[in-house]
Amino acid sequence: MVETPSNPPSGLSDVPPEKRPRHIAIIMDGNGRWARRQGLPRIEGHRHGVASLRRVVEECGRLGIEQLTLYCLSSENWKRPPQELDFLMQLLEQYMIEERSGILRQNIRISVIGRREGIPDRALKQIDKTLELTRENTGPRLCLAINYGARAELVDAVRAIARGVQSGRLDVESITEQTIDDHLYTAGMIEPDLLIRTAGEMRLSNFLLWQLSYAEIWVTEKTWPEFDEALLHEAIRDYAARTRRFGGLEE
Numbered sequence: 001m002v003e004t005p006s007n008p009p010s011g012l013s014d015v016p017p018e019k020r021p022r023h024i025a026i027i028m029d030g031n032g033r034w035a036r037r038q039g040l041p042r043i044e045g046h047r048h049g050v051a052s053l054r055r056v057v058e059e060c061g062r063l064g065i066e067q068l069t070l071y072c073l074s075s076e077n078w079k080r081p082p083q084e085l086d087f088l089m090q091l092l093e094q095y096m097i098e099e100r101s102g103i104l105r106q107n108i109r110i111s112v113i114g115r116r117e118g119i120p121d122r123a124l125k126q127i128d129k130t131l132e133l134t135r136e137n138t139g140p141r142l143c144l145a146i147n148y149g150a151r152a153e154l155v156d157a158v159r160a161i162a163r164g165v166q167s168g169r170l171d172v173e174s175i176t177e178q179t180i181d182d183h184l185y186t187a188g189m190i191e192p193d194l195l196i197r198t199a200g201e202m203r204l205s206n207f208l209l210w211q212l213s214y215a216e217i218w219v220t221e222k223t224w225p226e227f228d229e230a231l232l233h234e235a236i237r238d239y240a241a242r243t244r245r246f247g248g249l250e251e
């Protein structure tokens with residue numbers, strides 16, 4: 001018998017490019033649960049999560065998705081045990097080093113959103129190097145949310161706007177939604193069209209509260225280490241079949 005790969009990429013020829021989301025955001029959850037089910041320590045879940053990340057980044061590139069935003073570490077995740085956090089920081093540093101050539105090959109432009117405080121210098125150094133190397137890339141954008149919290153982002157935006165008013169650069173009456181957009185970490189990026197969350201939880205966990213206002217939400221029971229091309233296609237197919245009204249009426 002001929003061996004076939006267990007998860008061959010099935011293609012997405014049934015969904016024309018204009019029906020596909022331009023920007024996909026993902027809450028990559030369930031690494032710990034996956035590891036527990038395998039009888040492994042939680043950190044093994046994170047290690048396997050990196051393999052999913054690689055798969056999804058490559059597949060989004062093939063599908064012509066303009067931007068992928070991934071929730072890697074929330075500002076609330078600092079509540080976790082130091083050993084797990086140390087491991088996550090090591091993984092982050094390693095990812096930035098090991099994936100660099102692949103990212104450059106795929107012409108990906110990296111962005112990072114979140115606060116730098118708390119991230120070890122070693123990891124920051126590798127992040128900055130990748131940011132610098134990919135700055136001129138013209139391909140898909142990969143935005144990594146690291147030490148990210150939407151409420152912290154809004155606080156930072158309000159502070160920046162207040163400073164602008166204080167210095168006379170901004171006028172209170174001329175503050176609009178666009179002004180707020182322009183002061184978020186995501187300034188200049190398009191809004192997510194599709195939000196995927198793995199591991200079944202029906203919540204946003206402080207992710208992109210402003211930017212997800214009209215995103216379509218798709219949740220799978222599968223954990224992040226189990227996430228593959230076929231599931232990504234399923235989410236995109238489901239998205240393509242929905243009607244987005246943005247508060248208006250169906251045509």
Ligand code: IPE
Binds near residue numbers: 030032072073088199
């Ligand atoms: C997501 O998986 C990864 C991070 C939040 C860093 P979890 O570590 O939250 O896995 P569960 O939710 O405990 O299974």
Ligand code: IPE
Binds near residue numbers: 029203
């Ligand atoms: C959200 O997952 C954060 C990331 C995926 C990085 P959590 O596991 O932290 O979310 P909660 O605690 O279940 O809401």
Ligand code: MG
Binds near residue numbers: 030
């Ligand atoms: Mg979790």
